[in-house]
Amino acid sequence: MTEQKLPAATRGPSDHTLRDQIVNAAMEYFSHYGFEKTTVSDLARSVGFSKAYIYKFFSSKQEIGEVICASCLTQITQRLNAALEEAPSATEKMQCLFQTLTVAGSELFFRERRLFDIAAAASRDRWSSAERYEAWLRETTVAILREGREAGEFERKTPLDETAAAVYLVLRPYADPVQLQAALDTAKEDASRLAALVLRSLAP
Template identity: 60%
Template sequence: MTIQTNETPARGPSEHNIRDQVVEAATAHFGHFGYEKTTVSDLAKAIGFSKAYIYKFFDSKQAIGEVICANRLAQLAEIVDQAIADAPTASEKLRRLFRALTEAGSDLFFHDRMLYDIAAVASRDNWPSAAAHQQRLRQLIQLIIQEGRQAGEFERKTPLDETANAIYLVMRPYICPLQLQYSLDTASSAAVLLSSLILRSLSP
């Protein structure tokens, strides 16, 4: 999320560094105390800045959370891209996509529980970062399906967008923060079983 300011370009780098400091401190603070239980006043005291000074860079607590959430989702996207980069077939890309998403989500839940709460709030309230992430996943699924159809791996009768949306909905309980917390025990096996089911349904 880009924050526009009215400052002169000469002051940009310095203010950008301060903004990064706020985000870094907020990430640590939210990670320890949780997002919803923390106010901007709490954050200001922890960082050592005034509340008014923080509002100079962010117009709300959500704006800070948006940056943190976007950063985490960018890391997740990088994990996914690396996982499928050298997959030899579209079928293998789908398998790796599902596995990478469930493993990364489960890892975030277990090892960064408080920051996971930000992702849950972002998903619940449909923050722009969460909506963009969901759209990116749908597009990625669609591209993989297209690749599989061109290679003769997948059937071509079902409308492409219908197929992509259906696959996304099958994956959603294991990649959506709000739903994953109820599916942690089965996430690993689901990544294998459901991807196999999806691939069988895609067979020509």
């Protein structure tokens, strides 16, 4: 649903402020009751709006969740990009991809427990924010592999798309909050071991 503007004569907070207010209320409700149990009616009551008024800004509860999820995933991609820029070689970039992805996801989704339900729903139900994030990770994996091949760090006999798909299969459990949760206690060490295994398989 297209966002509707408030009438020009209306005094008070802007549309942007109202949207933020709704999103913040959603975060609070999700933190206490979980994403699945929270309704749009709950959110409306928490901010003193009617349910219909919230639908002026968001077409569904999922759309509110998408805003929150996209913001969280952007934090992870920014952190990964910053770390990858500092890695001087493709080998170190591959190590960094596994390690930083695991640490960033663990800190964001499990220190901020209110975000876990949203991230899990996004992954399970294939929200657009989750699909964009997955596409970005795949593209980043391909870019690292291509850089390593051009530098002579990685083998070049296997088709690039096959190699990238295989590496992503190993990486994916650390990008998926549900799978990451299942091995959270040892995730950092496990990711390091798997990165080392992947790098040995990529050796020329």
